[in-house]
Amino acid sequence: MVSILSRVKDVIKYSMMYACLTHCTFEYVGDFVVCNGPSMEPTLHSKNILLTERISTRFHNPRRGDIIIAVSPTDPKQFICKRIVGIPGDRIVLKNNTRPIEADIDVLVINKKQKVNEFQDEYVPRGYIWIEGDNSENSSDSRYYGPIPLGLVKSRVVCRLWPIKEARML
């Protein structure tokens, strides 16, 4: 009887320990993400498995071109996977109108110094980033809901693990 009890105690103790270790690794080092939806095609497809890291996002210095996982600003239970297009201080030029927008709007990122007059533009404010999906016809992103706060960014995509044939750094 006693031996069974101590067995159970051991099992509970070890499973607790490993659960905590896993939590910490996934929360602070990196985790795996299965992506879903067409918004990042042709870079990422549905059901690809990605490895992400959470170390660099702690410092909150975004770089243009990084693919990130963020909490969706329109639904806090959902995560989105997009590419950073503009960082604070960048000027985003929305061709031919403002958001919320219809599908065919090209977005150009240009440096502060350049000057373009015929387009609607807005600056990315401090603490915010401008994100977009690679599949601009089929993606709801900053062109729809505006720049998102950096606090929503959870992790940065490092590489694709699955399918094996297409495994590579991103």
Place this chain on the structure above:
Amino acid sequence: MAFRKFIKSVLLGIPIGVTFLDCVGYVARVDGISMQPALNPDASQTDYVFLSRWAVRTCNVDRGDIVSLISPKDPTQKIIKRIVGLQGDVVSTLGYKHEIVRIPEGHCWVEGDHTGHSLDSNTFGPVAQGLLTARATFIVWPPERWRRLQTELPRRRRPIQIAKSASYYSQ
């Protein structure tokens, strides 16, 4: 040998502690006067509150809750405010660029109780609910201030129109 055992238990203890802080909650000091009179009523002493992470695990918050969130302007900073409106509500603002705002999907309107001395949604607009990190449930220190924090909203700060259901935008 005892030393090695000590190191081992520390290495195993850290993840357990961190997980506890992440899932259950932690105690934090409240700085500033933006939440007077609910928190820090007297400038000479600072309150310590228990921030419950467990309470926001399903993103289920209510109007009147005191919450801590990541500042949308500076992601390294956390702020503590009261929720005034949820998605779909119409709130009358105090000095925001629009006099009346319908809160967009997935966002909420947060304000400090100390109107006019608080950097809140009246400055930066509706905030994404994903920025909420925890709900303040108790004042734990100083001992004479120990109490549960009530979910209440001053009558004059209630939204002008409350969304009929939580899923206003999905209809």
